[in-house]
Amino acid sequence: MTLRLKEVGIGLSLLALSFLLLIWLIPEGVPQPTRLREGQLSPRFWPLISTSILLMSGLxxxxxxxxxxxxGIASEAEDGDEPLPPIQALIGLVVGCVLLAGYFWAMARVGMVVASSLGILLLGYAYGERRWRVLIPVAFLLPIVLYLFFVYVAGIPIPDPIARTVFRAIF
Known part of the structure; x- marks a missing residue:
């Protein structure tokens, strides 16, 4: 199978999944209250946004x-790369699950911002990212920027006592 056919297949699969989400799963699975307070986002807002991004990506x-x-050009993986042995794939899956469980555990103890920073750093390193000049800024800036956006711009409270204390002292 050529790379082009694989990409078309993946794109069409993304389109089918996004249409399934938009037409059936989100309307049926995410309840919509009849009244929303001023400035309150609908529970369907973020699922619809992420599904719209999925739809555009598929297109x-x-x-x-x-x-x-x-x-008719074959992909690089078809030319010479060997497939990942099943035991390495399983080890990668187990490592990812353990790290995500640790992230969930840490989030309840140190808050979302610190746990997310450590989670991005550990997951990035575990899955092969070795460019520290990329990994460290992303791991520490992304959770902080997202926290600031949601709390101070979107007005959506995030329960994180450590971040709340630090950012109230700064702002």
Whole structure:
């Protein structure tokens, strides 16, 4: 199978999944209150936003793969890379599950911002990211920026006593 056909298949699968979410799963599975307070987001807001992003990604991937010129070129993985042995894949899955369980445990004890920073750092390193100039700023800045956005811009409270204390002292 050529890379182009794989990309078209993945794009069409993303489109099918996003249509399933938009037409059936979100309307049936996410309750919509009849009245919302001023400034309150609907429970369907973020599922609809993320599904819309998924839909656009599927459209772009399908269109780019369909319009690609080199139609019969095999991917690099097909040329010479060996597939990941099943035991390594299983070890990677177990490591990811253990790290996510640790993240969940840490979030209740040190708050979302600190736990997310450590989680991004450990998961990134566990899955092969060795560029520390990329990993460290992303691991520490992303949770802080997201916390500040949701609490101070979107007005959505995030229960994190450590971050709340630190940012109230700064702002």
């Amino acid at each position: 772009v991937l399908t269109a780019l793969a369909w319009l690609e010129k080199g139609q």
